[in-house]
Amino acid sequence: xxxxxxxxxxxxxxEGDNSIINCAYSNSASDYFIWYKQESGKGPQFIIDIRSNxxxxxxxxxxxxxNKTVKHLSLQIAATQPGDSAVYFCAEKPPNxxxxxxxxxxxxxxxxxx
Amino acid sequence: DGGxxxxxxxxxxKEGQNVTLSCEQNLxxxxxxxxxxDPGQGLRLIYYSQIVNDxxxxxxxxxxxxxxxxxxxxxxxxxxxxxxxxxxxxxASSRGTGGFEQYFGPGTRLxxx
Numbered sequence: 001x002x003x004x005x006x007x008x009x010x011x012x013x014x015e016g017d018n019s020i021i022n023c024a025y026s027n028s029a030s031d032y033f034i035w036y037k038q039e040s041g042k043g044p045q046f047i048i049d050i051r052s053n054x055x056x057x058x059x060x061x062x063x064x065x066x067n068k069t070v071k072h073l074s075l076q077i078a079a080t081q082p083g084d085s086a087v088y089f090c091a092e093k094p095p096n097x098x099x100x101x102x103x104x105x106x107x108x109x110x111x112x113x114x
Numbered sequence: 115d116g117g118x119x120x121x122x123x124x125x126x127x128k129e130g131q132n133v134t135l136s137c138e139q140n141l142x143x144x145x146x147x148x149x150x151x152d153p154g155q156g157l158r159l160i161y162y163s164q165i166v167n168d169x170x171x172x173x174x175x176x177x178x179x180x181x182x183x184x185x186x187x188x189x190x191x192x193x194x195x196x197x198x199x200x201x202x203x204x205x206a207s208s209r210g211t212g213g214f215e216q217y218f219g220p221g222t223r224l225x226x227x
Contacts, residue, residue: 032214043118043204043218044157089156093214101172102216104149106156 012111019080021108023073023090032093034102035064035075039086047075047088077110085112117141118219120205125224127199135190135222137205143217144210146188150174151202151221163188164210192224199226 013019025033031052036044050057050064050073057064063076073090087109091102118139127133139146145164149157159172163182177196182188188207192199202223206216 034215036218041221041223043120043206043221046215046217049215101147101159101162102214104157106154 009106010109010111012113013080014113015082016079019077019084019110021075021077021088021110023075023105025071025073025090025092027092027094027103028068028071029095030092031095033064033066033073034091034093035062035073036089036091036104037084037086038089038107044089080110080112082112082114085110118205118207118217120203120219120222123220123222125222127224127226129226130194131226132191132193133199133224133226135192135203135205135224137188137190137219138186139188139205139207139217139219140186141207141217142185143207143213144185145208146182147206147208147216148172148178148180148188148190149204149206151204157204160190192226199224 034049035047037047038044048059048062048064050066055066061078065074087107089104089107091104093102121136147162148160150160151157158174160174160178161169161172161180163169166182166185169180169182177193179191202221204221205219208216
């Protein structure tokens with residue numbers, strides 16, 4: 001079956017620096033992508049999403065980039081803070097499912113170094 | 115305050131017992147989902163429901179059962195047939211048609227010994 005994977009399982013970044021978390025997806029027909037943040041022992045929280053008709057979308061301190069040519073998704077976090085330490089998941093939605101099922105990647109653990 | 119609640123946060127059971135995990139939402143969402151998360155892994159879909167009185171199996175439904183008698187509630191029963199039930203269980207909901215973002219509850223950590 002189709003799956004979403006991540007290039008790096010762990011990432012350490014100095015506080016104040018920018019971080020980039022990458023995600024490779026395998027279904028070229030997926031039409032919606034979403035990033036979640038999960039803190040230890042809690043449920044995932046929505047960060048930002050992007051539809052396949054866009055290449056870039058910006059939020060507060062976060063930017064998602066979508067490269068459909070190489071089926072790659074990235075999450076950029078600017079000026080990282082200690083509270084950004086968490087596991088980050090990407091998820092994709094294949095089209096024409098008739099429902100809103102998402103396929104989740106395994107996650108990247110981001111650690112912010114003070 | 116709108117959101118999804120799961121109870122209890124921690125649950126302990128003896129092997130061979132069925133256990134039911136609660137999930138309630140007041141977001142007026144049509145669709146609800148149950149996921150299982152094991153340490154260091156992503157989320158795997160157990161069951162989902164797009165509408166009241168209807169639900170479908172996800173990728174790992176064996177040993178689990180659900181019901182959707184009310185829009186707000188989607189309880190999950192972990193039966194004794196589930197071979198490895200110890201895990202972190204997450205419930206989510208979404209608006210339904212056209213609304214893809216899933217909102218998650220805080221999770222229930224189930225330990226079976």
